[in-house]
Amino acid sequence: MSETRREELLAIAAGLFAERGYRNTTVRDIADAAGILSGSLYHHFDSKESMVDEILRSFQEELFGEYDAILASDDDARTKLERAVRVSFAAIHDHRSEVAIFQNEADQLGTLDRFGYLAERNAQSREVWMTLLREGVASGALRDDLDVELVYRFIRDTVWVAVRWYRPGGGLPHETVADQYLTILLDGIAHA
Amino acid sequence: MSETRREELLAIAAGLFAERGYRNTTVRDIADAAGILSGSLYHHFDSKESMVDEILRSFQEELFGEYDAILASDDDARTKLERAVRVSFAAIHDHRSEVAIFQNEADQLGTLDRFGYLAERNAQSREVWMTLLREGVASGALRDDLDVELVYRFIRDTVWVAVRWYRPGGGLPHETVADQYLTILLDGIAHA
DNA sequence: GTCTATAACTGGATAGAC
């Protein structure tokens, strides 16, 4: 049951970190939200840094497991790309706080030694998308006059930045957002 | 000349706020970078808050002046949309710090009374893009099966988030980025 | 316009009782 309490506290911290920023959230804020005093938090965690560390680590582990499964599948190139996009929007739905924290704080935290894995995960993510895009071009599914590196950045940015406005239960299911996004990305918004 | 010194200090502050975040930058950091002591800053500015306020205000004034000029022009709908995109990427080029600060800190700062104008500017920006998109659909330049609100969000997000990776003088001119972006946005990445 | 000196406060973290 102590494992549950721990996760409960992490979920509370994640929500606050996502909403008001890591630096802008005090350990007292977290304790208040949990209904305990700040000193009591240190029975569960070493430091505020450990909390955000644990939040980001477990999220990334899960996410990259999904990307790996897609890469390893024998779907055609276009299907793989579509699946990767859908999995990402689903992650925004299922793990909003974690995605937001990663988006907003990774740059700052990444300068600290203990968060070196953030840069590694970033490189890994680039590999995933670049592989998908190159396969797409090679198979003829995607245009061959594109700057693949730029397309990668646009996809990465547009997908994740949606965490800023997407709200679960807001009447716009994440599957719909993914569909519309894929329509724009693949076919453009200009009249044919 | 005191006006020059003021702007010099603001530019230094803007660079730091953009790079390490507003909350993460101390007045001592700013003073150090300017080669003076922290107390001396208060001869020029009321508070740290006033600095970021002035930085954001003057930037937004300039940017919206450009959007207004586009809206008021008699270009066709597609040209207006393209111009708005190009002006935005140019702003990232010319005012990287300001754009980054706005992107990263607006949500937090917006909760304070004195930064209420940030929400207003946000609404104004939405009007600009929605107008351009609706004109585009009405004129037949854009597809009519799109969720215009969603397209607006995607454009807004993708354009501004480029501030995270775009580097002036990095071999990739902002005009090229805008071109490639417009290609993707208008025509998609799928093979025709 | 900048410096010296310092006030006033906030925030992360600890030790030991319950």
Place this chain on the structure above:
DNA sequence: GTCTATCCAGTTATAGAC
């Protein structure tokens, strides 16, 4: 597992001398 009590470092801001 939580509380009481508290330390200490860091941060914004001020007052008055140079």
